[in-house]
Amino acid sequence: MLKKVLPMTLSALAVVGAIGLAGCGSSGGNTGGETTGEATTQAQSSGGGSLKSSGDVTAFLGTSIFDNSLDPVKGSMSYGYPFVCNALLKVNPNSEYVGDLADTWTISDDALTYTFTLKKGIKFSDGSDFTAEDVTFTYNEVKNNQANNENVDLTNLESATAKDDYTVEFKLKEPYSPFVDVASRLQIVPSDAYNSSAFDTKPIGTGAWKVLEYTPNQQIILEANKDHFDGAPSIDKVTIVYMDQDAAVAAAQSGQLDIVMVGSTHANKTAPGMTLDRFETMDVRQISFPMIEEGTMKDKDGIERKVGNNVTSDHAVREALSIGINRQQIIQNAFNGVGKPAVHFTNNLQWATTKTWSDNRLDEAKKILDDAGWKLEGDVRKKDGLACEFDVIAPGNDEDRYNLAVAFSENAKDLGIKINVKNASWDDAEGLMYSTPLVWGWGQYSPTVIENLFYSKNFLTGYSNVIAYNNPKVDEAITKAIDANNEPDAIKEWREAQDIAEEDYPYLYLVNIEHCYFINDNLNVSKSTQIPHPHGHGGPIICNMKDWKWK
Amino acid sequence: MHKIYKKTGLMNQRVVLLITMIIALIYLLGIFIWGCCLGEDSYAVNFDTKFLPPSGEHWFGTDNLGRDMFFRSVKGLSISMVIGLIAVAISSVIAIVMGILSAVFGGWVDRVVNFAVDLCMGLPHLVLLILISFMMGKGVLGITVAVAVTHWPSMTRMIRQEVLQVRSSQYVLAAYKMGKTRWQVAVKHIIPHILPVYFIGVTLLFPHAIMHESSVTFLGFGLPKELPAIGVILAEAMTHIVTGKWWLAVFPGLMLLIAVIFFDLIGEGLKHLLNPNTGNE
Numbered sequence: 001m002l003k004k005v006l007p008m009t010l011s012a013l014a015v016v017g018a019i020g021l022a023g024c025g026s027s028g029g030n031t032g033g034e035t036t037g038e039a040t041t042q043a044q045s046s047g048g049g050s051l052k053s054s055g056d057v058t059a060f061l062g063t064s065i066f067d068n069s070l071d072p073v074k075g076s077m078s079y080g081y082p083f084v085c086n087a088l089l090k091v092n093p094n095s096e097y098v099g100d101l102a103d104t105w106t107i108s109d110d111a112l113t114y115t116f117t118l119k120k121g122i123k124f125s126d127g128s129d130f131t132a133e134d135v136t137f138t139y140n141e142v143k144n145n146q147a148n149n150e151n152v153d154l155t156n157l158e159s160a161t162a163k164d165d166y167t168v169e170f171k172l173k174e175p176y177s178p179f180v181d182v183a184s185r186l187q188i189v190p191s192d193a194y195n196s197s198a199f200d201t202k203p204i205g206t207g208a209w210k211v212l213e214y215t216p217n218q219q220i221i222l223e224a225n226k227d228h229f230d231g232a233p234s235i236d237k238v239t240i241v242y243m244d245q246d247a248a249v250a251a252a253q254s255g256q257l258d259i260v261m262v263g264s265t266h267a268n269k270t271a272p273g274m275t276l277d278r279f280e281t282m283d284v285r286q287i288s289f290p291m292i293e294e295g296t297m298k299d300k301d302g303i304e305r306k307v308g309n310n311v312t313s314d315h316a317v318r319e320a321l322s323i324g325i326n327r328q329q330i331i332q333n334a335f336n337g338v339g340k341p342a343v344h345f346t347n348n349l350q351w352a353t354t355k356t357w358s359d360n361r362l363d364e365a366k367k368i369l370d371d372a373g374w375k376l377e378g379d380v381r382k383k384d385g386l387a388c389e390f391d392v393i394a395p396g397n398d399e400d401r402y403n404l405a406v407a408f409s410e411n412a413k414d415l416g417i418k419i420n421v422k423n424a425s426w427d428d429a430e431g432l433m434y435s436t437p438l439v440w441g442w443g444q445y446s447p448t449v450i451e452n453l454f455y456s457k458n459f460l461t462g463y464s465n466v467i468a469y470n471n472p473k474v475d476e477a478i479t480k481a482i483d484a485n486n487e488p489d490a491i492k493e494w495r496e497a498q499d500i501a502e503e504d505y506p507y508l509y510l511v512n513i514e515h516c517y518f519i520n521d522n523l524n525v526s527k528s529t530q531i532p533h534p535h536g537h538g539g540p541i542i543c544n545m546k547d548w549k550w551k
Numbered sequence: 552m553h554k555i556y557k558k559t560g561l562m563n564q565r566v567v568l569l570i571t572m573i574i575a576l577i578y579l580l581g582i583f584i585w586g587c588c589l590g591e592d593s594y595a596v597n598f599d600t601k602f603l604p605p606s607g608e609h610w611f612g613t614d615n616l617g618r619d620m621f622f623r624s625v626k627g628l629s630i631s632m633v634i635g636l637i638a639v640a641i642s643s644v645i646a647i648v649m650g651i652l653s654a655v656f657g658g659w660v661d662r663v664v665n666f667a668v669d670l671c672m673g674l675p676h677l678v679l680l681i682l683i684s685f686m687m688g689k690g691v692l693g694i695t696v697a698v699a700v701t702h703w704p705s706m707t708r709m710i711r712q713e714v715l716q717v718r719s720s721q722y723v724l725a726a727y728k729m730g731k732t733r734w735q736v737a738v739k740h741i742i743p744h745i746l747p748v749y750f751i752g753v754t755l756l757f758p759h760a761i762m763h764e765s766s767v768t769f770l771g772f773g774l775p776k777e778l779p780a781i782g783v784i785l786a787e788a789m790t791h792i793v794t795g796k797w798w799l800a801v802f803p804g805l806m807l808l809i810a811v812i813f814f815d816l817i818g819e820g821l822k823h824l825l826n827p828n829t830g831n832e
Contacts, residue, residue, distance in 0.1 A: 246789075399790060403615070422775065
């Protein structure tokens with residue numbers, strides 16, 4: 001009998017206790033629960049050890065930096081915080097486009113020609129000169145290998161020509177005002193030294209940092225480029241490490257790291273010698289509300305898809321939720337108070353609408369529902385037998401999004417609306433996104449997000465406009481914005497599109513998240529030159545890495 | 552285990568065994584029925600009670616959404632048991648049909664069944680479970696089908712062995728001689744004989760099924776996150792262990808462990824009582 005019980009007990013114990021070993025795939029990189037547990041104890045007993053005040057910096061910035069190649073031609077670091085290479089333009093802390101490798105730029109009246117004048121005297125880290133030829137090489141390389149780069153789309157580029165050593169002219173097939181954004185995202189590689197496979201791990205660029213060593217899913221060691229045209233970094237070496245979030249928190253508490261990105265669940269933790277700092281982002285979390293009645297339609301690949309939702313297609317339900325819920329309360333409950341309430345895209349973006357309004361108008365929201373025929377029966381409202389109830393999907397292994405959805409669902413109970421929170425992998429979510437509300441995260445400098453979210457023709461093409469939003473006036477404003485031949489006009493139209501769309505409440509904006517990091521008290525990450533962080537799962541703090549200093 | 556019963560001088564071993572089995576049965580049935588009756592309100596989200604350690608009010612503490620871990624664990628274990636029940640019902644029927652077919656018909660049927668058994672046992676069990684669950688779209692359906700169609704091989708072997716033994720015994724041969732058909736022999740002699748083996752096998756399959764359901768769910772290929780399954784609870788707990796929320800993992804884990812041991816105890820107890828050699832001790 002013992003023979004039978006023992007293996008059974010052992011296997012039970014294996015699941016209960018040592019399950020952490022197998023858990024790596026399941027919960028977004030939460031391996032080695034036990035090891036981290038030990039690390040914490042050590043950290044507590046040793047009182048945190050002695051913290052550095054000079055030398056190299058070691059940082060945990062999430063793991064998304066390790067996801068892809070480091071080659072700009074393949075779309076690396078195209079979200080506004082490159083470190084090895086530079087783009088023609090960059091974004092300043094006010095979210096305005098300013099020159100980086102380019103000095104000035106002009107747009108022709110027909111909006112088809114963009115001319116950039118380049119800065120002189122810039123060298124790549126291999127010693128070669130940066131000239132217009134490198135720019136045309138990079139753009140043509142991306143255009144010819146567009147399939148390798150899903151972040152920078154150059155299919156609209158007719159030609160890139162070097163007028164002289166320091167002037168580049170781009171011709172577009174059709175007007176496209178967000179081309180300045182493309183110019184701020186695509187970083188330039190040296191035409192002579194470019195090697196597609198070598199650049200995956202060791203790109204050469206004009207940036208403030210050189211890659212000393214890249215070990216996939218372990219670490220990236222960066223060395224300061226002392227010849228950087230915009231001033232050399234004051235820190236010699238930065239190591240970006242790959243680990244699990246839990247392990248990183250433990251490592252912070254034992255003083256092994258200088259910067260540690262943490263999720264909002266850890267926002268109330270402390271680490272000896274480190275301070276938890278919050279950074280402004282342009283990243284919002286919003287819930288998509290399918291706008292049409294339930295049915296089936298064929299998507300762009302001809303596959304039959306379930307579309308629409310009978311509850312969220314009612315304007316009253318969308319409006320009542322948008323104005324009736326208490327965003328501050330939701331943030332408090334889901335994120336320990338980290339984040340700011342948001343009713344549209346963030347004010348730190350040039351093109352975001354600035355009209356704002358207050359939420360938590362419970363009585364007003366209830367009246368809207370009553371007037372629309374949604375009568376309270378028990379806890380949940382009903383209209384012609386249809387319960388005011390729908391699912392919300394929190395996709396992926398994102399604990400924060402799940403908690404946010406749960407907090408939202410709890411808050412919506414006060415309105416008599418029942419929301420069932422479901423978790424699904426992104427693959428499964430893609431199958432449901434046209435018919436089921438989903439928690440999205442959007443945050444980028446480029447106003448093209450407005451086109452993605454609202455342009456009617458984008459329905460059934462992928463992640464864009466999954467709700468079947470269709471408003472000719474919004475379409476018109478978007479078209480005008482894209483056709484504009486100067487930035488102020490484009491911005492005006494982008495705002496117009498948002499203001500018109502807002503009256504339909506197609507998306508429920510919930511929170512403008514904040515990025516939290518534990519930072520060594522002796523390290524100054526120059527908060528004043530930080531740009532508002534784009535969507536980046538912890539990476540964007542490196543946007544001004546060359547300005548970091550030991551105090 | 553055998554020895555433990557012998558050392559107890561006060562009571563008859565059968566009585567001791569029965570009492571143990573009754574305790575185990577009460578625990579399992581209790582959780583099963585209680586869990587099935589529990590409404591969602593008992594483990595509802597409550598943001599005012601986040602991360603409370605175990606106390607009189609919340610026996611197993613609360614989690615990051617303020618849900619009561621005791622009720623979640625009870626509900627989770629009962630869900631596991633329901634899945635285990637379905638799985639065992641299906642698996643044991645497959646086993647009994649395959650076992651009898653293979654023993655009665657012999658020849659190529661026997662070879663095919665044996666090949667299927669070997670094939671199934673040759674693959675790593677967990678991998679097979681994940682594969683089937685994933686193919687069926689995960690969720691309740693995926694994991695139930697996966698557990699249901701992978702737990703028959705060892706039982707098939709046991710039943711085949713039993714049937715072979717009965718088939719060659721004198722009274723069965725005599726029955727054939729007296730003109731009884733194969734069907735009559737099977738119903739009258741063979742099935743009653745293999746029933747004890749069947750019941751023991753079923754009871755012993757149960758803990759396997761529950762463990763496998765929890766493991767696959769833990770790995771993210773089983774029950775969805777919104778159900779309070781033990782696998783989900785343990786997976787969630789992994790995130791918070793580093794910050795010292797030990798109760799999220801320890802109590803649900805222990806409950807699962809105890810359930811598995813109790814099932815095993817009942818199975819072994821049954822075997823002890825039904826086996827002619829030990830039954831009269």
